[in-house]
Each structure stands twice: as C-alpha cells, then as structure tokens.
Amino acid sequence: MRARLALLTLAAGALVAAKPPMRYQPDPSSVIAAEIAFNRLAQEKGQWTAFRETAADDAVMFVPQKILAKDWLKQKADPPASVSWSPAIVYVSCDGRLAASTGNWTRPDGSVGYFTTIWRRDKKGRWQWILDHGDTLATPRPTPEFLTGKVATCKRGERMVGPPEGKPPGGKGQVPPPDESLLWSAEVAPDNSRRVTVRMWTGDAYETVIDDQVRAGS
Numbered sequence: 112m113r114a115r116l117a118l119l120t121l122a123a124g125a126l127v128a129a130k131p132p133m134r135y136q137p138d139p140s141s142v143i144a145a146e147i148a149f150n151r152l153a154q155e156k157g158q159w160t161a162f163r164e165t166a167a168d169d170a171v172m173f174v175p176q177k178i179l180a181k182d183w184l185k186q187k188a189d190p191p192a193s194v195s196w197s198p199a200i201v202y203v204s205c206d207g208r209l210a211a212s213t214g215n216w217t218r219p220d221g222s223v224g225y226f227t228t229i230w231r232r233d234k235k236g237r238w239q240w241i242l243d244h245g246d247t248l249a250t251p252r253p254t255p256e257f258l259t260g261k262v263a264t265c266k267r268g269e270r271m272v273g274p275p276e277g278k279p280p281g282g283k284g285q286v287p288p289p290d291e292s293l294l295w296s297a298e299v300a301p302d303n304s305r306r307v308t309v310r311m312w313t314g315d316a317y318e319t320v321i322d323d324q325v326r327a328g329s
Contacts, residue, residue, distance in 0.1 A: 135207030135232060139260020142210040142230055145238040146198040157189030167231060167239040175303040175329065180243070192219040196226055199254035202311055202320055204293035205265035208232045211295060211309040213321055215251040223251045227307055227323050229295050242297060244307055246325045263292035264314040295321075302327040 145165075153161035162172075163184045170180040196216035203210045210230040217223050226245035230238045292312040299305045309321035 135236065137203045137205055137207040137262040139201040139203050139210070139262065142201045142203060142212055142238060143198055143258055143260065145230060146196075146201075146212050146214075146228070149240075150196055153193040154195065158193035159184050159187040159189050161193070162243070165238075165240055167233065167241045170239070170241045170243070171297070172243050173299070173303075173305060173325075175305075175325075175327075177297065177299045177305075194218050198258065199252075200320075201258070201260045202293060202309060203260065203262050204290050205263050205312075206290035206292070208290065209293050209295075210238070211293065211321060213323075215248075215254065216245060217251075222247060224248050225252050225323070227309070227321055229309075242295070242307070244297070244305070244323070244325070246323070246329050261311070261320070263311045266290060266292040266312045300327070304329075 149161060149165050152164065156164075162180065166180050166184070168181060171177055172180045172183065174183060194216050197214050198212040199214040201210060201212045208231065211227065212230065213225065213227040215223060216226050224245050224247040226243065228240050229242040231241045233239050293309065294317065295307070295309045297305060297307045304327040305325050307321065307323040307325075308319055310317040311320050312318075
C-alpha cells in the first residue's frame with residue numbers, strides 16, 4: 112500500500128511539473144482595470160510609489176534617456192500631488208499575455224499630455240508594466256466616447272513548428288512558440304528623441320495602432 116501511495120505521489124508531482132503554461136483570455140477589461148487601479152494607487156499612495164509597485168523588474172522608462180525604471184524609481188520621492196490619467200484604448204495580444212494602453216493625463220497644475228503603457232502578465236497572471244512613456248500636449252488627444260478594447264487576431268498557429276527530428280511531439284520542456292500578434296518597439300535617437308510603436312496582427316498584415324513620436328528635449 113505504501114509503495115502504491117508513493118507511486119501515486121510521484122505521478123502527481125510529475126503531472127504538476129509537466130503542466131502546460133497557464134492560458135489567459137485576451138480580455139481588454141482586465142487591462143483597463145489594471146490601469147484604473149494603477150491611477151488610484153498613485154492618488155492614494157503617491158505617484159512614484161505606484162510606479163514602483165506595478166513595474167516589472169525589466170521595465171523601462173524615459174527621463175528622457177531610456178533607463179531601467181526600478182533603478183531610477185528607487186530613490187524617487189513622491190510629489191505632493193500625483194498626475195492623473197485614464198486609458199482611452201487598449202490592445203491585447205491573442206494569447207492574453209501582452210497589452211498596450213494609451214490615453215491622456217493631467218497634472219495638478221492643469222497641463223495635459225498623453226501616455227502609452229505596455230503591460231505584460233507575470234508568472235502569477237498579474238499585469239505589470241514593462242514600458243511607460245508619454246509627452247505633453249497643448250490640448251488633450253481626441254478620445255472615443257467609450258473605453259475601447261481590441262484583441263489581435265491569433266498568429267501563433269502560423270508559427271507552430273514540429274518537434275525536432277526524431278523527437279515525439281509534446282515532449283518534456285516543450286512550450287508553445289511565442290505569440291506575435293501584438294508587437295511593440297521603442298527607438299531612441301542619440302539626441303533622446305524617440306518613437307514608440309505598437310503593431311497588431313489583423314489576420315492579413317500588421318496594422319500600426321500606436322505611433323508616438325517625441326521630439327528631443329520633451
């Protein structure tokens with residue numbers, strides 16, 4: 112009996128170890144909720160505190176040079192009042208692991224601007240930001256009447272490849288290839304001007320859905 116229990120325990124452990132990567136629904140509302148919670152945290156606990164608590168370890172931002180966010184935020188004191196922001200449009204990858212949100216912000220002094228944030232799920236399924244940037248504007252960007260969420264068309268199936276020759280499919284350690292239905296890039300010039308773009312797969316081609324260009328000195 113003990114031997115049988117030991118075998119069952121080992122089998123259960125093997126099943127846990129071999130379980131596939133967690134799957135997520137590509138749910139724009141979860142990203143909107145993360146943005147709203149992010150803004151609320153900034154108002155209640157402080158602007159840079161909120162940025163620290165929601166950033167991934169490899170998150171980047173621009174001051175105006177590109178930097179590792181956690182290094183810069185580590186010693187940053189919160190301002191007396193936080194900037195306030197709200198997403199207008201959210202884009203989510205087919206596999207629900209990556210998202211981009213963009214909208215307008217307002218400073219306590221009344222000045223306005225826009226932001227774009229790239230979000231990624233961590234190992235526990237929580238949204239963390241991996242890139243945050245924005246710029247000032249003379250007037251706010253036009254926004255849709257209602258918060259809008261869009262999901263990319265699945266692209267993973269087109270990139271599926273068979274197992275290495277002589278290896279059975281679904282072998283230990285094999286994971287699905289990365290989903291590339293939502294792509295982003297951040298290009299920074301020597302003068303610290305930058306361009307942040309987000310492209311979404313439509314089923315036929317990539318559509319550029321965000322194209323932010325920030326001048327040097329902004």
